[in-house]
Amino acid sequence: MRKLRPYLPPLAVLLAILGFSIWNSAVMTDWTDRWRDQLQQAERLAQAEEWSAAAEMLSATYTDWDSRQTYLHIVSDHAVVDDAEAMFRRAQAFAAVQEDAEFRAEVADLRDQLRLLAEMERFNLKNVL
Numbered sequence: 001m002r003k004l005r006p007y008l009p010p011l012a013v014l015l016a017i018l019g020f021s022i023w024n025s026a027v028m029t030d031w032t033d034r035w036r037d038q039l040q041q042a043e044r045l046a047q048a049e050e051w052s053a054a055a056e057m058l059s060a061t062y063t064d065w066d067s068r069q070t071y072l073h074i075v076s077d078h079a080v081v082d083d084a085e086a087m088f089r090r091a092q093a094f095a096a097v098q099e100d101a102e103f104r105a106e107v108a109d110l111r112d113q114l115r116l117l118a119e120m121e122r123f124n125l126k127n128v129l
Contacts, residue, residue, distance in 0.1 A: 024075055025123040031068060032118035035061055036111045043107045046100060054103075055095040062088050076117060084113045 038061040045054035065088065072081045087110040094103035 021123045028121040029118045032114040039107050039111050051098045
């Protein structure tokens with residue numbers, strides 16, 4: 001047991017990092033899935049010409065997104081987070097002027113960007129190596 005004692009603190013740190021990585025992966029997947037579902041709903045509302053409801057759904061999604069900004073900037077690639085932020089802003093602008101094709105294209109790009117964000121944080125062999 002005495003021979004193992006020097007290895008216990010580093011092992012505990014590695015296990016804590018592993019636990020956090022697995023937890024972070026699950027949280028990011030949950031958040032991005034929720035945001036993507038909300039964006040898909042906003043897109044359906046816009047397609048049905050319910051622009052005020054689509055804009056409200058987009059605004060609610062952005063508010064949820066914005067409340068997680070500090071965490072996202074700590075654990076994720078800043079460029080991916082910043083690109084998604086810009087896409088949110090463009091989608092809001094297109095919703096405000098009811099530009100259907102541009103809104104739907106921007107929302108589709110944003111949903112893909114959120115998928116990428118979750119994929120980058122996923123705990124798997126590809127991301128570890």
